[in-house]
Amino acid sequence: MSSNRVPDTLTFECETGNYHTFCPISCVAWLYQKIEDSFFLVIGTKTCGYFLQNALGVMIFAEPRYAMAELEEGDISAQLNDYVELKRLCVQIKKNRNPSVIVWIGTCTTEIIKMDLEGMAPRLEGEIGIPIVVARANGLDYAFTQGEDTVLAAMAHRCPDYNGASPNTTNQDQAIQGLLSFLPLKARNVYEEQSVSTHPPLVLFGSLPSNVVSQLNLELKKQSIQVSGWLPTQRYAELPSVGEGVYVCGVNPFLSRTATTLMRRKKCKLIGAPFPIGPDGTRAWIEKICSVFDIQPQGLEERELQVWDSLKDYINLVRGKSVFFMGDNLLEVSLARFLIRCGMIVYEIGIPYMDKRYQAAELALLQETCNQMGTLMPRIVEKPDNYNQVQRMRELQPDLAITGMAHANPLEARGISTKWSVEFTFAQIHGFTNARDILELVTRPLRRNLSLENLGWTALVKKDKINII
Amino acid sequence: MKLAYWMYAGPAHIGTLRVASSFRNVHAIMHAPLGDDYFNVMRSMLERERDFTPVTASIVDRHVLARGSQEKVVENITRKDKEERPDLIVLTPTCTSSILQEDLQNFVNRASSTSYSDVILADVNHYRVNELQAADRTLEQIVRYYLEKARKQNTLNQSISNIPSVNIIGMFTLGFHNQHDCRELKRLFQDLGIQVNEIIPEGGSIENLRNIPKAWLNIVPYREVGLMTASYLKKEFGMPYVAITPMGIVGTAEFIRQIEFYINKWAPILLGKTVNYESYIDQQTRFVSQAAWFSRSIDCQNLTGKKAVVFGDTTHAASMTKILAREMGIHVVCAGTYCKHDSDWFQEQVKGYCDEVLITDNHTDVGDMIARLEPSSIFGSQMERHIGKRLDIPCGVISAPVHIQNFPLGYRPFLGYEGTNQIADLVYNSFTLGMEDHLLEIFGGHDTKEVITKSLSTDLDLAWDSDSLSELSKIPGFVRGKIKRNTEKFARQNSLSKITVEVMYAAKEALNA
Numbered sequence: 001m002s003s004n005r006v007p008d009t010l011t012f013e014c015e016t017g018n019y020h021t022f023c024p025i026s027c028v029a030w031l032y033q034k035i036e037d038s039f040f041l042v043i044g045t046k047t048c049g050y051f052l053q054n055a056l057g058v059m060i061f062a063e064p065r066y067a068m069a070e071l072e073e074g075d076i077s078a079q080l081n082d083y084v085e086l087k088r089l090c091v092q093i094k095k096n097r098n099p100s101v102i103v104w105i106g107t108c109t110t111e112i113i114k115m116d117l118e119g120m121a122p123r124l125e126g127e128i129g130i131p132i133v134v135a136r137a138n139g140l141d142y143a144f145t146q147g148e149d150t151v152l153a154a155m156a157h158r159c160p161d162y163n164g165a166s167p168n169t170t171n172q173d174q175a176i177q178g179l180l181s182f183l184p185l186k187a188r189n190v191y192e193e194q195s196v197s198t199h200p201p202l203v204l205f206g207s208l209p210s211n212v213v214s215q216l217n218l219e220l221k222k223q224s225i226q227v228s229g230w231l232p233t234q235r236y237a238e239l240p241s242v243g244e245g246v247y248v249c250g251v252n253p254f255l256s257r258t259a260t261t262l263m264r265r266k267k268c269k270l271i272g273a274p275f276p277i278g279p280d281g282t283r284a285w286i287e288k289i290c291s292v293f294d295i296q297p298q299g300l301e302e303r304e305l306q307v308w309d310s311l312k313d314y315i316n317l318v319r320g321k322s323v324f325f326m327g328d329n330l331l332e333v334s335l336a337r338f339l340i341r342c343g344m345i346v347y348e349i350g351i352p353y354m355d356k357r358y359q360a361a362e363l364a365l366l367q368e369t370c371n372q373m374g375t376l377m378p379r380i381v382e383k384p385d386n387y388n389q390v391q392r393m394r395e396l397q398p399d400l401a402i403t404g405m406a407h408a409n410p411l412e413a414r415g416i417s418t419k420w421s422v423e424f425t426f427a428q429i430h431g432f433t434n435a436r437d438i439l440e441l442v443t444r445p446l447r448r449n450l451s452l453e454n455l456g457w458t459a460l461v462k463k464d465k466i467n468i469i
Numbered sequence: 470m471k472l473a474y475w476m477y478a479g480p481a482h483i484g485t486l487r488v489a490s491s492f493r494n495v496h497a498i499m500h501a502p503l504g505d506d507y508f509n510v511m512r513s514m515l516e517r518e519r520d521f522t523p524v525t526a527s528i529v530d531r532h533v534l535a536r537g538s539q540e541k542v543v544e545n546i547t548r549k550d551k552e553e554r555p556d557l558i559v560l561t562p563t564c565t566s567s568i569l570q571e572d573l574q575n576f577v578n579r580a581s582s583t584s585y586s587d588v589i590l591a592d593v594n595h596y597r598v599n600e601l602q603a604a605d606r607t608l609e610q611i612v613r614y615y616l617e618k619a620r621k622q623n624t625l626n627q628s629i630s631n632i633p634s635v636n637i638i639g640m641f642t643l644g645f646h647n648q649h650d651c652r653e654l655k656r657l658f659q660d661l662g663i664q665v666n667e668i669i670p671e672g673g674s675i676e677n678l679r680n681i682p683k684a685w686l687n688i689v690p691y692r693e694v695g696l697m698t699a700s701y702l703k704k705e706f707g708m709p710y711v712a713i714t715p716m717g718i719v720g721t722a723e724f725i726r727q728i729e730f731y732i733n734k735w736a737p738i739l740l741g742k743t744v745n746y747e748s749y750i751d752q753q754t755r756f757v758s759q760a761a762w763f764s765r766s767i768d769c770q771n772l773t774g775k776k777a778v779v780f781g782d783t784t785h786a787a788s789m790t791k792i793l794a795r796e797m798g799i800h801v802v803c804a805g806t807y808c809k810h811d812s813d814w815f816q817e818q819v820k821g822y823c824d825e826v827l828i829t830d831n832h833t834d835v836g837d838m839i840a841r842l843e844p845s846s847i848f849g850s851q852m853e854r855h856i857g858k859r860l861d862i863p864c865g866v867i868s869a870p871v872h873i874q875n876f877p878l879g880y881r882p883f884l885g886y887e888g889t890n891q892i893a894d895l896v897y898n899s900f901t902l903g904m905e906d907h908l909l910e911i912f913g914g915h916d917t918k919e920v921i922t923k924s925l926s927t928d929l930d931l932a933w934d935s936d937s938l939s940e941l942s943k944i945p946g947f948v949r950g951k952i953k954r955n956t957e958k959f960a961r962q963n964s965l966s967k968i969t970v971e972v973m974y975a976a977k978e979a980l981n982a
């Protein structure tokens with residue numbers, strides 16, 4: 001278990017919360033793709049639909065497994081019966097798509113009119129014979145990636161109970177077996193025999209693309225650690241069993257509710273580790289898991305060095321450059337920690353919400369990294385105020401602002417290079433293998449600057465406007 | 470409750486924000502939860518806007534739910550007032566404020582007593598109006614507010630200008646090719662010796678709104694936004710307006726003639742003579758625009774009788790239908806719009822120019838209609854473009870909703886005489902691309918290709934055996950879809966579940982007979 005405490009020397013500030021981020025319902029965009037047999041029904045208004053339609057872009061034309069249950073005036077004034085209405089839509093979904101689970105996403109409107117989704121779901125579930133999971137991922141309470149957290153926390157309740165007597169079956173491990181299918185059958189058996197685990201079951205939580213899942217599984221396998229399951233899985237029917245005696249560990253910094261649910265409701269033990277983002281984070285993550293299982297990590301140091309070595313060209317580009325995180329997706333602390341380790345100077349880490357307990361190990365590593373690199377501790381600004389941040393950026397003139405799309409073009413026009421933050425959520429950034437992808441993103445504006453250098457038009461707004469927001 | 474995947478027109482607040490942020494130095498504050506400021510992303514990305522979008526949110530969160538949002542809203546308004554000194558702050562309600570039922574007007578009153586900026590509450594209800602209707606209302610509301618204010622302060626500028634002048638109403642941010650259209654209209658008016666008095670809301674300043682009555686008449690190029698303002702100005706100031714869209718050669722000529730008509734009401738008094746634009750129309754039509762000549766050329770002759778489907782907002786779909794039918798001899802099998810609130814006008818406009826009319830905001834209806842009619846080309850919005858992709862039918866985009874590629878950097882108006890050239894290109898390219906494809910197939914270019922089942926409906930209970938499939942693949946692409954469907958229809962009618970070569974021939978004979 002985590003013994004890390006929040007270091008006192010990091011400073012935390014809290015601003016007004018006037019910042020731009022995506023609505024948490026956006027999590028359906030990646031979760032419906034991750035959980036192949038699911039269907040996401042967002043119960044909300046045209047506002048929610050319009051956001052999804054525009055944020056999802058072309059995905060919307062590919063018959064996605066999501067839809068809006070659009071509330072009309074009759075639903076708001078309670079002239080229509082919510083239960084009957086939802087049943088009608090869910091029956092239709094069952095008929096057309098036949099999913100193994102329907103996830104209801106509650107929105108601001110269902111919160112305000114107090115629609116009892118949690119109450120209706122079990123009843124309807126019984127009637128139509130499809131599990132219905134309720135996640136209230138609304139803009140009143142959460143930001144962007146926290147949407148995934150609410151969905152996974154709700155799913156955690158649906159995980160089968162772990163029965164200590166029988167070892168967790170390994171059917172979640174298909175991805176790995178698939179990878180190894182080139183091996184002759186015999187060798188595969190040997191492999192499996194070798195991998196029979198001696199440690200308590202370990203379940204990882206956080207939605208990642210399946211190849212990243214296999215990469216992380218393999219990384220742990222090299223330390224003789226067997227991952228017995230992931231939350232979520234490729235298919236709803238294959239959710240891992242959890243319960244007393246099962247260890248869980250998060251792969252993303254925004255999963256604090258899921259962690260809490262697994263600990264409190266499912267009695268799992270949480271391994272509090274830094275997140276496997278960047279080679280430093282990945283190594284610390286693995287080491288932490290190893291230490292909990294009393295395993296001596298093998299060859300990790302070399303592995304990390306090797307990765308750093310392969311990043312040299314990019315690191316030469318970023319070293320000494322400064323970054324400003326405006327904050328919108330909760331990956332900020334881990335990314336900042338990695339970039340500091342790459343030699344960058346981080347002025348500010350804006351972040352929508354900071355769970356100091358769940359992120360304790362990550363914060364400790366951030367502090368350690370700052371000490372090691374001899375850089376100043378960045379300020380961590382929770383619930384930032386975008387207007388104030390832009391003022392600060394005017395003073396600081398960072399080499400790079402990591403920001404949402406609402407601010408990217410205006411900042412670029414004022415000569416501040418930007419990287420659009422949402423890309424970090426969709427790119428593959430976990431594990432040793434993907435460290436390069438993070439730097440690929442971070443250096444893109446810097447490389448663009450190199451190739452457009454000396455053209456003389458970096459600030460592209462009229463003089464009098466540069467200082468005006 | 471309604472199951473929905475896609476909407477043609479956005480929620481009401483988007484309309485208000487589009488109008489507010491088009492004016493100079495106007496700031497909109499949305500009363501909304503965190504995450505509803507997606508408008509800023511759209512504006513910044515689609516319009517590639519260099520400036521910060523003048524829209525912020527007064528965020529509704531748990532706290533606010535428990536205690537009411539008065540303090541926060543008032544605070545946010547006063548803060549914005551100090552930070553940026555906008556001329557006007559528009560408090561914008563969202564779906565969330567519609568159900569919270571707080572007295573936003575009261576907050577506005579309180580805030581405006583202490584701020585230097587004017588503050589108004591946009592009068593739009595999420596559950597009653599959509600994006601376009603809301604934009605129309607908000608524009609009228611702002612214009613009315615300032616004209617009434619000017620009247621009270623006696624600063625209203627009511628003396629009409631010496632030379633003919635017009636206001637252009639309804640150009641705004643995120644509008645389909647609006648910027649280009651605006652430039653084209655300005656050019657047209659310059660040619661005609663007409664002054665452009667004010668353009669609202671795009672780039673307009675609140676300060677200048679009191680000059681609106683100086684113009685001789687108002688121009689409303691797009692039906693969706695501006696009509697309310699124009700009819701208010703007509704009622705209050707007796708200003709006539711022209712609501713004909715100058716799209717296509719005939720449309721543009723009609724537009725100019727209407728303007729001539731209104732100008733000549735004042736011209737004898739103020740200019741001492743009447744104006745006559747006929748020779749200008751003739752010159753432009755025959756020699757400047759290439760479209761009239763194009764419709765006589767052999768290229769266009771080849772398009773005669775080709776089938777097309779049109780779908781979009783009322784303005785663009787109606788104009789396009791008329792252009793295709795009366796200027797190019799193309800057979801419009803169906804014309805449709807998603808502006809259900811204006812369907813009567815649309816029906817009347819396209820009557821006689823198409824076989825059927827479709828009024829719906831459900832994209833699956835549109836998809837099914839297209840699959841059923843199998844046109845050679847589609848003219849619609851981005852949604853229709855994707856339907857076209859799935860059915861292998863080329864599509865020219867003529868209306869919002871749009872993507873980033875509909876905000877071209879190059880000059881691409883849809884209105885006026887240059888607009889007619891652009892439209893001719895668009896039409897011609899959509900059809901020739903389709904034909905090239907078919908020719909390739911006829912001459913074996915795509916022979917190795919698998920037969921694609923192109924159907925939007927999901928009733929695929931029929932199995933084709935391998936012989937019939939290979940037979941099907943020998944049929945040229947442009948009729949293959951139809952033969953496939955006819956065969957399946959025949960099989961279904963005769964309760965056959967398996968399709969063989971024999972069934973195909975039987976179907977052919979049955980249907981030809």
Ligand code: SF4
Nearest residue numbers: 023048107108139504
């Ligand atoms: S913030 Fe609320 S109303 Fe807005 S899109 Fe999200 S859930 Fe819907």
